[in-house]
Amino acid sequence: MEDTQKQTILVVEDNENTSRLLETILRSAGYEVTRAPDAEEGLRILDSDAPVDLILLDLFLPGADGMQFLRLRSEMDPDRQPPVIVVSATEDMDTLRPQLRELGAKLALRKPFDVQELLDGVSRYANKRTAKAVAPAAAAAAPAAVAPALKASRAKAKGKSASKS
Secondary structure, three states: OOOEOOOEEEEEOOOHHHHHHHHHHHHHOOOEEEEEOOHHHHHHHHHOOOOOOEEEEOOOOOOOOHHHHHHHHHOOOHHHOOOEEEEEOOOOHHHHHHHHHHOOEEEEEEOOOOHHHHHHHHHHHOOOOEOOOOOHHHHHHHHHHHHHHHHHHHHHHHHHOOOOO
16 A cells, blocks of 8 residues: 655635635645745745645735746746646636646636535645655756756747736
8 A cells, every 4th residue: 555645735825714714624624734825925835845735826816916826836846836726716717717727727716616626626636645755866857857848838828828917
């Protein structure tokens, strides 16, 4: 049997009540939760050694918004880019979905969200980790090999998308 660790979900949400609600739902389903009140703190957590297996992201945040968070996340090392589920009250969710997917979001849910749909998405998309550590040499070599491809895909994406802030 594989020795699995509890999955950690990063909740990037500025509304304290919504953040606590998401934390309660996730913890009751067996997940660890780390909360960030804004995009900057969420990016600091991603850039640290803290394990993050999935991000729940609001689009309306103070300072950098959720779209900027997704763009900055896409510029990080691949091992610092866990899957993202957007959970937001935006009325434009249907219009934004293609752009969110292009920026790496796996799922976009509108608030108020269905708890089961949220948990199904978390279960489906959260990275699976085992207790075995990745060999440091392999982990260090991967970002260098992927960086040129990321730059090329980002340049392509910039030409295609009209940003809506």
